[in-house]
Amino acid sequence: MVDIGDEAPDFTAPLANGDVETFTLSEHLDESPIVLAFFPAAFTPTCTSEMCSFRDHMAEFEAIDATVYGISVDLPYTLNEFRERNDLNFGLISDERRELIDAYGVASSFSPLEMRVARRAVFVVDGDGTVTYRWVGDNPKQEPDYEAVREAAAETA
Numbered sequence: 001m002v003d004i005g006d007e008a009p010d011f012t013a014p015l016a017n018g019d020v021e022t023f024t025l026s027e028h029l030d031e032s033p034i035v036l037a038f039f040p041a042a043f044t045p046t047c048t049s050e051m052c053s054f055r056d057h058m059a060e061f062e063a064i065d066a067t068v069y070g071i072s073v074d075l076p077y078t079l080n081e082f083r084e085r086n087d088l089n090f091g092l093i094s095d096e097r098r099e100l101i102d103a104y105g106v107a108s109s110f111s112p113l114e115m116r117v118a119r120r121a122v123f124v125v126d127g128d129g130t131v132t133y134r135w136v137g138d139n140p141k142q143e144p145d146y147e148a149v150r151e152a153a154a155e156t157a
Contacts, residue, residue: 001105004134008036008125009103015069016079017091023069025125031067032127033156035149038106038118042074042082042092046141050120055088057146066124066153069093071100073117106136120144124152132156 002009008025015023028034037054039047051070054061061068070092072079079092093100098116101107106119120137122144133152135144 001136002123002131002134004131006131008123008129008131010129011100011103013100014076014094015091016076016083016094018080018083020076020080023091023093026129029127029129032125033066033132033153034125035061035066035068035153036071036123036125037068038071038101038104038121040117040120040140041072042078046143047072048086050143051088052086053143053146054090055086057150058089060150061153064150064154064157066157071095071118073098073101122149124149124156126156
């Protein structure tokens with residue numbers, strides 16, 4: 001699992017931001033600090049609550065020039081619908097190939113189908129591509145401490 005002080009694994013994946021574009025982490029390091037918020041699946045109660053909480057705290061992240069991206073294994077078109085229905089004001093990255101959850105070490109199997117999804121996790125990445133904060137939930141219903149994430153991002157800025 002990626003830890004504090006590690007280089008954040010670079011990736012290229014679809015970005016759902018109302019449209020669908022290609023997103024490469026290393027090309028966006030100038031947006032640092034970057035908050036990567038992994039969540040299991042769009043339209044589930046806890047994931048909706050988590051992403052809406054990031055939405056509701058967005059002004060606090062913008063005040064420190066932090067950029068937030070949600071990441072799940074959902075298809076980009078599903079993520080765009082999820083963004084629209086929940087009025088999310090940040091982009092969602094589609095890890096439909098499950099490469100990011102493997103690279104960051106946050107893959108989890110969801111029973112009974114044994115479908116691989118992301119564990120709920122948050123990483124803050126600085127302008128050099130170094131992970132400066134990591135949080136991984138102990139259970140699927142646990143949400144991050146949004147103030148701790150914001151403080152970590154502020155220290156990185």
